[in-house]
Amino acid sequence: MLFISMAWLFVANKWLRGLVGLSWLNGLNENLRNLQAQEVPNCHIAMGSSILNYLYQQYLAFQSENWYQWGPLSLGFLWLVIPFLFGQAWCSWGCFYGGLDDGFSRIFVKPWIRWFRLPGPLRDLPAALLVVLALTSLTTLLPVFCLWVCPFKLTDGFLDPVGNTRRLQLAILGTVLVVAVILLPLLARKRLFCGLICPFGAWQALTGKIHPFRVTIDPDRCTQCQRCLRACPTFAISHEELRQHQIGPYCNQCGECIDVCPEVAIRYTAFGRDFPWMPPGGALAEFADHRVFALFAYLLLGGAVGSLCLY
Amino acid sequence: MLVLIEGFGLGLSTGIYCLGACAPILIPFVMVESRPNWRSNLWLTGQFLLGRLIAYVLFAAGASLLGQLASSRLPTWLVPAGLLLSGILMLAYAAAPREAWPGLCPAVCRRFPAARMPLLLGFLVGINVCPPFLAAMTRVIDLHHTGLSILYFLAFFVGTTLYVLPVILVTPIARIARLKSIGWLACVIAGTWFCASGISGLVH
Numbered sequence: 001m002l003f004i005s006m007a008w009l010f011v012a013n014k015w016l017r018g019l020v021g022l023s024w025l026n027g028l029n030e031n032l033r034n035l036q037a038q039e040v041p042n043c044h045i046a047m048g049s050s051i052l053n054y055l056y057q058q059y060l061a062f063q064s065e066n067w068y069q070w071g072p073l074s075l076g077f078l079w080l081v082i083p084f085l086f087g088q089a090w091c092s093w094g095c096f097y098g099g100l101d102d103g104f105s106r107i108f109v110k111p112w113i114r115w116f117r118l119p120g121p122l123r124d125l126p127a128a129l130l131v132v133l134a135l136t137s138l139t140t141l142l143p144v145f146c147l148w149v150c151p152f153k154l155t156d157g158f159l160d161p162v163g164n165t166r167r168l169q170l171a172i173l174g175t176v177l178v179v180a181v182i183l184l185p186l187l188a189r190k191r192l193f194c195g196l197i198c199p200f201g202a203w204q205a206l207t208g209k210i211h212p213f214r215v216t217i218d219p220d221r222c223t224q225c226q227r228c229l230r231a232c233p234t235f236a237i238s239h240e241e242l243r244q245h246q247i248g249p250y251c252n253q254c255g256e257c258i259d260v261c262p263e264v265a266i267r268y269t270a271f272g273r274d275f276p277w278m279p280p281g282g283a284l285a286e287f288a289d290h291r292v293f294a295l296f297a298y299l300l301l302g303g304a305v306g307s308l309c310l311y
Numbered sequence: 312m313l314v315l316i317e318g319f320g321l322g323l324s325t326g327i328y329c330l331g332a333c334a335p336i337l338i339p340f341v342m343v344e345s346r347p348n349w350r351s352n353l354w355l356t357g358q359f360l361l362g363r364l365i366a367y368v369l370f371a372a373g374a375s376l377l378g379q380l381a382s383s384r385l386p387t388w389l390v391p392a393g394l395l396l397s398g399i400l401m402l403a404y405a406a407a408p409r410e411a412w413p414g415l416c417p418a419v420c421r422r423f424p425a426a427r428m429p430l431l432l433g434f435l436v437g438i439n440v441c442p443p444f445l446a447a448m449t450r451v452i453d454l455h456h457t458g459l460s461i462l463y464f465l466a467f468f469v470g471t472t473l474y475v476l477p478v479i480l481v482t483p484i485a486r487i488a489r490l491k492s493i494g495w496l497a498c499v500i501a502g503t504w505f506c507a508s509g510i511s512g513l514v515h
Contacts, residue, residue, distance in 0.1 A: 056327070121492035128496030131342075135335040136504055165511070249489075 003092070004106075007099020011152075044082060044090075045097065048203030049133035049145040056138065080207075085297045087211025088204045091194055091234075092254035093294045096152075097181070101191035102254075104182055105233055111189040118235045122196070126250065130199035145199060151177030194252060195234035205249040212270040213293055215253055217245040221265035228257035228266060268293070314454070318447065318463040322470020325443030329471040332441040333363075334478075335501045336397055336432055340404070341478050342494025344429070345485040352479045359433035360472055366437020367464045374448045375460035390439065391512025397435040398505030404428060405498040443471065 047054065082090050091098045129149075137144045146153065151173050176197065184192040194201055217228075222245055229237045236251040247257075258266045269275070322329070337359060345352050447467045451460035484490060 121496055124489060124493045125496055127489075127493045128339075128500055131338065131493060131497045132335065132500040132504065135331075135338060136501070139331040139335055141331075 003094075004099045004103040006094075007096040007103065010096040011100070043146070043150075044095070045150065045198065045200040046143050046146050047080070047200070049130055049199040050137045050143045051203075052134050052138040053141060053143065056141075083204055083207035084210055085300050086208075086294075087213050087253065088201075088208035088251060089211075089213060089253040089294065089297070090208075091198070091201055091204060091252040093297075095194075095200070097198060098191065098194055098252070100181055101185050101193050102233070104185035105189045105191055107186055108189065112187040113184075115188040115190060116230050116235075117238070118196075123235060123238070123248070123250070125196050126198055126202035127205070129197065130202040133199055148172055149176060149197070151181055189233065190235065191233040191252075195236070195250065201234070201250060201252070204252075209249075213253065214269050214272055215247050215251055215255075215257065215266060216269040216272050217242075217247065218265045218267070219245040221263045223263055223265075225262065227260045227262065231256045231260040314459050314463045315466040317450070318466030319470040321443060321447055321450070322467040323473065324470075325446065326471040326474035328441050328443050330474040332439055332444075333436050333475055335504070336401065336436050337475065337478055339401070339494045339497035339501050340429065340432060341481055342490050343498065344494075345481050345490075347482060347485040349479065349482050352482045352485070355429055356476065356479050358429035359436075360468075360475065362430040362433020362435075363437040363475075364433075364465075364468050365430075366434045367468050368461055370438065370444075370448065371451055371460040371464035372457055374451045375454065375457040388513060391509045393435055393438040393509070394505045394512060395509025397432070397439065398502045398507075398509055400428075400432060400435060401498050401502030401505065405495055405502060443467075 082094070086094060092102070133145045133149075148169060149172070154170075154173050154177060176193070180193040180197055184190065222242075224242065226239075226242065229239065229242055232251075233254060233256055234250060234252050236248040237257065238248060241248050253268075255268075258268070267274075340359075341352070341355065344355055447464060451463050454460050454463065481490075
């Protein structure tokens with residue numbers, strides 16, 4: 001609930017900030033100016049897909065010796081800290097898109113569309129998008145994800161349908177919003193944006209590996225009942241991987257599979273091993289849990305943000 | 312000699328932009344085609360670079376002729392047409408599994424085998440005009456000498472190639488099967504992007 005509420009508060013904030021101030025058009029224009037002035041947006045989702053622009057921008061800042069321009073470096077550093085603090089769990093415990101997708105996917109108790117398996121290579125779509133977006137962003141020196149994919153531009157920017165390009169952008173953003181964030185999560189009880197589109201998810205699949213927190217299947221207990229596969233909202237468990245008692249690289253560590261496993265064969269571990277001071281069945285076992293982990297991660301993140309603010 | 316140093320210097324100082332223009336085409340392709348050995352990947356990259364070199368030499372000669380004709384204008388459709396062709400080629404490459412090609416289109420595939428793809432892609436990337444390329448072209452138009460222009464572009468090519476060569480560093484991870492699947496999808500997305508950019512440029 002906290003996670004979903006945070007996401008909706010974020011959306012409400014984006015709308016209200018413009019509407020209450022009665023100057024949202026100015027905000028819109030400023031937003032557009034920032035996007036089109038080769039600046040990398042200060043959003044964690046855009047960081048992965050604009051990483052090359054970000055590095056290039058910092059390279060220029062270093063060369064210019066203009067210390068003011070080093071600001072994005074601090075913020076970028078903060079966003080890069082997130083994968084190390086949260087690992088892949090950020091997508092399920094901190095990201096606003098994750099919260100929206102999660103919220104819509106929980107409205108109906110049973111799925112209207114029974115969709116448990118992705119066809120062929122479609123599972124790697126977020127990684128492919130990450131590669132293409134990073135490269136095309138560098139080519140155009142623009143944050144292509146923000147301009148062409150991110151539905152949040154419908155909240156405080158891009159509401160001026162002037163010209164065919166802007167109309168096309170609006171159509172794409174609207175389609176992504178309706179299909180991937182609202183409709184399919186609602187009908188299939190799957191987080192479609194997180195599982196199939198979000199390039200930051202793919203970024204996390206790579207960088208989040210540094211973080212020790214993992215979801216692990218115990219081969220001795222697993223009976224291959226496939227409930228985890230059906231429950232996983234991001235298609236992170238495939239039949240092939242389950243046969244080998246493995247979780248896919250795009251796991252968001254939401255814990256749905258842990259909750260539905262009747263054999264208690266799936267649990268959180270550190271690099272695939274049980275937490276040494278919290279063995280299963282021990283007095284502290286219940287603390288080997290994502291809630292405790294999330295609390296520590298948020299505290300550390302708060303410390304990082306606070307120190308940056310002071311700085 | 313000065314022409315060589317100047318061309319090389321321009322390539323070296325602006326190569327990052329060239330990489331930006333080449334990478335969306337080259338990297339997905341290399342991800343799919345790369346093998347876990349350095350020699351084959353070097354051969355792959357070499358063909359791509361050769362294609363780019365051919366495009367550069369042809370452009371240098373053309374630009375020099377333009378200069379001699381006291382004209383400095385390129386046809387405006389050239390860049391979007393290059394983008395559109397690159398996009399179509401990438402989509403065709405992604406859509407047709409190479410094993411199935413000989414059965415589907417024997418006549419075409421004999422003339423256009425997958426092995427020649429990097430050469431063609433390199434050529435198309437070469438004619439995708441990027442800002443450093445324009446700078447080089449402006450310079451050779453002023454040279455009014457075909458031989459010197461080609462030398463200038465050769466040096467420019469060497470300077471920019473230093474930025475493209477690191478793509479062969481994909482070799483150690485080429486064993487990962489998932490890389491091919493990501494590369495294939497990236498080919499489809501990048502191809503669509505280039506097609507859209509090309510069509511948009513031609514329409515405008």
